[in-house]
Amino acid sequence: MAPQRRTNVTPKPYLIGVVLALVLTVIPFGVVASRALPPKQIFVVIGAAAIVQIVVHLRFFLHLELKPSSPNQRIALCFAVVLLMLAGGTLWIMFNLHDRTM
Template identity: 45%
Template sequence: MSDETDKRREARSYLIGLGLALALTLPVFALVAWDLAPRMTILWVTAIAAVLQIAAHLRFFLHIRLKGQTREDLHLILFTTLILLLMGGGTIWLLWNLHTRMG
């Protein structure tokens, strides 16, 4: 009985995560596709939705909670954040450098 309850709880968690992911993705796509708002508003909405999307994925798909987690989970989150910042920052730096050289 406990195993069946755990499976239901996990399936419910995935379905909630899927619903949140769709709710955070589809409106942003609509804003961009149909140009429904000014450019800066779209950028801010996209950035906020992206941060919320990350939190939803960590909570509902990876089952990582900040309360009561082990040190290894914290290291995993911090290392992943570092790698993403290095990749994103490096890409932006590289493209900006190419832009200044071409102009």
């Protein structure tokens, strides 16, 4: 009784997303398991893969269009600032504690 909200849903973006997400998960696992890189570079690879993974989820699963000047864009930007604040503050605190206690 509620057909009015049907939109065209194709599995294609989801499948692309799943494949990309799997690849981006396998890469860090593989690097850690094989220890192909020195530890510092492993961290960089994990971090980079995680960030790209976030973008993949947003783009292919949540269909967040990255068009400029849409209101969603603005909200997302505000939230990104908050996240940066949280992450930055945490890193500052944790490195400070590390330097003083280790």
